[in-house]
Amino acid sequence: MGFYIVQFLTGLSSASALFLVASGLSIIFGVTRIVNFTHGSFYMLGAFIAYSLVGVLDGFFGFWISVILSAMAVGLIAVLMEMLILRRIYQAPELFQLVATFGPILIIQDLALDIWGPEDLFGASAPGMDGAITIMGTPMPEYDLALIALSAVVLGGLWLLFNKTRWGTLVRAATEDRDMISALGVNQKWLFTGVFFLGSFLAALGGAAQVPKGGASLIMDFEILAPIFVVVVIGGMGSIPGAFMAALLISELNVFGILVWPESTLVLMFLVMAVVLILRPWGLFGKPEAPGQHGQVGAPEQPYRPLSRKANTLFAAVLGLLLVLPVFASDFSLVLVMDMVVLSLFAASIHFLMGPGGMVSFGHAAYFGGGAYAVALITSHFELPMEVAFFMGPLGACALALLFGWFCVRRSGVYLAMLTLAFAQVAWSVVFQWGELTGGDDGIIGIWPSPWLGSKAAYYYFTLFFGVGGIMVLRRTLFTPFGYAMRACRDSALRSASIGIDVNRQQWLAFAFSGALAGLAGSLFVYSKGSIFPDEMSLARSFDGLIMVLLGGVKTLAGPVAGASAFTWLDDVISRLDYWRVILGSLIILIVLAFPQGIAGFFRERFGVWFGQETDT
C-alpha cells in the first residue's frame, strides 16, 4: 500500500514542473495568441541561473530565494524579447510569430553554452530537504513533497490572481474575448508584456525547482517542449485547471506505466492524447475554437497561372546547369548540391501543406525521418535490395502521416500545428528510446545505395531525378483537382462543405500526400549519408524546414526551393563559425521582421511582372 502511495506522490511531484511550464505557456497563448517556442529555453535558463545562484546563496532560504530570483531574472529577459520582437508582430500571420520565437532559442542556446559550458550540470540537493520520510514503510524524498507543495502554492496563487485582482480579471477577460481588451480601456501593450512576464516566470520557476532532481543541461529546452505541448493539447489551450489535470494524468501514467511495461510510457502518452482528442477534440477543459478560415492570413494569394515562357526558360537553365554540374564540380560541392535538392524537396512538401493547404505542420521531420528510418529498418532487418527498400521511405512516411494526420486535420491553425508537433515528438521519442529496434542514439548505419549508384556522380543523378521529380509532382498537384480542392478547403471551409467537399477527408489525404513526399526526401537522404540518426526526426529538423519555407516565402511556389538552397548554403558557411546559432537566430529574427515575404516573394515583387508571373488585377 505504502508503495503505491509513494508512487502516486512521485507522479504528483513530477507533474509539478510540467504543470508550471505548461500553465505559463497556456497563459501567454490565451492572451497573445502566440505559441511561444522560446518557452522551453526560459525553462532551461531558469535551471541554469538557479544552479549558479544556489552556489552563492546558502541554506534553506538561500535555496528558495535563488529559485525565485532566477525565475524573476528570466521573466525580465522574456520581457525584453517581448518588447523588442513580439510587439512588432502581433498582427502578423501566426507562422511568422512562431518562427520569430524560434530565433531566440538558438541565441539562448549559444549563450548558455558560452556561460555554463557543454557539460551537464548536476544540482546539489536542496538544503534542509535532502532526506526522506517513510510512508507505511516506503521512503519518499522530502524534496518531492516540496515540489508538490510548490505546485499547490502556484495553483492557489494563480487562482487568487485571476479571481481576486483587477489585473487578473483583465487577463481573464482578454483570454475570453480579445476584442474586449481595447474596449476595457486598458493599455494593451503592457497587459501583454505583463502576461509574458508571468508566463515566462512560471517556466523558469519550473526549471529552477527542477535543479536538485535533474540539474541543468543544454538539451532541456527541446526536451520539455513535447511534454508541455501534449499537456496543453490534452488539457485544452488557455486553461490552467486543464494544464494541471493533464500534467497529473501524464505523470501518473508515467510512474504507474513504468511498473507494468517499462517501454510503454511514450506509447501511453500517445494513446492518452489520441483518446482524449477523439472524445474531446478541444482538450479536457478547452473550448471549441471559432470556426473560420483555415490558416490563411494576410492578403490572399493570386490565382495560379501556368509558368510563363521566361520563367520556364529560367527553370530549364537551372536544370541544365544541375545536369552538367558533375563534369566540373568537386565531390564536395556535389554533396552540397545534393543536400540542397533533398532539403528542397522536404521544404516543398512542407510548403505544399502549409501554403496552399493552410495546414502548418510543426513536425514534418517525423515524415522525413520516418521515411529514412523505414528504409533503414527494412534494409537492416530484411536485406531488401535498395531498389525496393528505397520506396519504403515514401510508403512508410505516408502511413505515418495517415495515422497522425487523421487527428491533426480535425483541428486548424495553431491547434493543428501544436498537434503535429506533439505527434512528431512522440515519434522521435519512440525512435530514440526503442534502442533494440532503431539503435537509439547510435542510429542505423551502413545503408548504402546499390553498386550501380556507388559513385558520387551516379547517386547525384539519382537524387536529381527523384528530388526534382518530387518537387515537380508537388507543384503539378497544386494545379490538379486534388490540389484545387485542398486550396478550396483552406480558402473557405464553409463554402467547401456546402459544395459537397468533405473537408476533413480532403485535408487528411493532402496531409498524407505531403508526408509521402517528405518521406521520399528521407529516402534520398539516408542513402546519400549512409546512415540515419534520431536527430533527423527532431524538432530542430522540423524547424529547419519551416525556416527554409519562410526564408523562401510562403506565398510563392518557387519559395521552398529558393529557401532550402539558401539555408543549406548558409548553414554550410556559418556552421563552421563560433556562435553560429547566434548568427542564425539573429538572421531568422531579422528576416521575420524585415522581409516577411521571403526571398522568392521579394524577387516576385521586384521582377514578377517581367517574368509574366504577376497578374495585375
Place this chain on the structure above:
Amino acid sequence: MTDMGLAVRSLEKSFGGVIAVNNLNFDLPVGQLLALIGPNGAGKSTSFNILNGQLKPTSGTVKFKGVELVGLSPKEIWRHGVGRTFQITATYASMTVCENVQMALLSYHRRLYSLLPIAARLYREEALALLEHVGMVDQENRPCSVLAYGDLKRVELAVALANNPTLLLMDEPTAGMAPKERIELMALTNKIVNERGISVLFTEHDMDVVFTHADRIIVLDRGTLVAEGTPEEVRNDEHVRRIYLGSHHA
C-alpha cells in the same frame, strides 16, 4: 404536406441556454420563393445552418423530397440537391471567378481526388454558362479577392447553382448591395426559379425586396414563428407590425 418540397417540423436549436430556434414548422412547396424574415438574432441563419447540415438541431425533423435531412452531413445534403449562399459571402479568394464555379463542378462530377488533369481546364464551358446566367462572364478571369461585394454575391449564386439544386437557401442575398443591384439580383433569382422550377428559401432585411419577390413569408422572432402567409397577410399582421415598427431594418 408536399411530398416533393421541404417540410420542417418541430425544429429546435439551443446554444447552451440560448434558444435560437423554437418549435419551427413550415412547408416550402416546389417552385416557390419563401422569405424567412425577422429582426437580428431571430434565428434565421441558425435555421439555414440546420437545413444544410452545418448544425445539428437539438430536436425536430427536416424532410426534403421525402428524405430526412437531419443527421446528414452538409456533403450528403448537397448531393440531395440543396445549394446555399451565405450571409457573409464565402468564396475562394485565391481563385478566379471561373475557378470558383469550376470547383463546385469538380465536386459535382466527383473529381475531387483526381491527380492528373489540370483543374482549370475541366468543366470550363459549364462554368462559363453558369456565369453567363448571373451576368459575371466578363469578369470570369479576375481573382475573387478583388471583386465588388455585389459581384461576389452573384458568383456565390452561380456556385450554388452548379449542382442543379432543387432547393436554394439564400441567406441575405442582397445584403451590402446598392438598391439598384438588389433589384437586379432578385429579378435574376426570380428568373432562375421560374426557368428551373426550383424552390428558394431566403432571408432578407429589405422589406421592399421581400414584399415584391416572395410568394410567401414566414416571420421569426426570437426563434419562434410569429406569422405566416402571403405578403399581403403578413404586411397587415399585428405582431409583425409591432416587431418592425420603430426598429427600421433598411
